[in-house]
Amino acid sequence: GAVVSQHPSWVICKSGTSVKIECRSLDFQATTMFWYRQFPKQSLMLMATSNEGSKATYEQGVEKDKFLINHASLTLSTLTVTSAHPEDSSFYICSARPPGLVGAFFGQGTRLTVV
């Protein structure tokens, strides 16, 4: 099956610093990738759609200046949480859909803890 790799799997950072999370499609090219956020015992909330070579599309209520998304190549999208605060602590997951296949494939997720 298609493989989406996410790095790091967990990170702890100090309040006020920035954290970058990488999402890679290892065996296919993805013009579109998706970033989700998941709180404990809750479902996935779509944050933004990452588009290769163009600006990301953010869902309502998601601060684009805080969650910077870059999709510079067909296999890599990055999410940078800027000036992180404890309320940004969450599980962040990316996904991508291989061409011709139904359903998205997800990365392993990144658990961010801001202290």
Added chain:
Amino acid sequence: QKEVEQDPGPLSVPEGAIVSLNCTYSNSAFQYFMWYRQYSRKGPELLMYTYSSGNKEDGRFTAQVDKSSKYISLFIRDSQPSDSATYLCAMMGGNEKLTFGTGTRLTIIP
């Protein structure tokens, strides 16, 4: 009203039992219906997807879609402790965006 409703459980059943997981939805534009399994602290894993109304079987798993009732189900036969996880239904229309249910936490008791 949420676009996708899913009973969050938790649901506990003995090993070997048949498990039934369900979701309802309100958006008629949904065309694809998927079931994901998510283990704790991991990303979701695609189990099955269906496009039209009817049944689709894959080993011990059967996905069922009833578009007229806007109701989908996932059945797990001969449930195993390794099936213990959170199961999420997801639906997609023409814009590639997935809309997820809240997930049902399932525990199979040995």
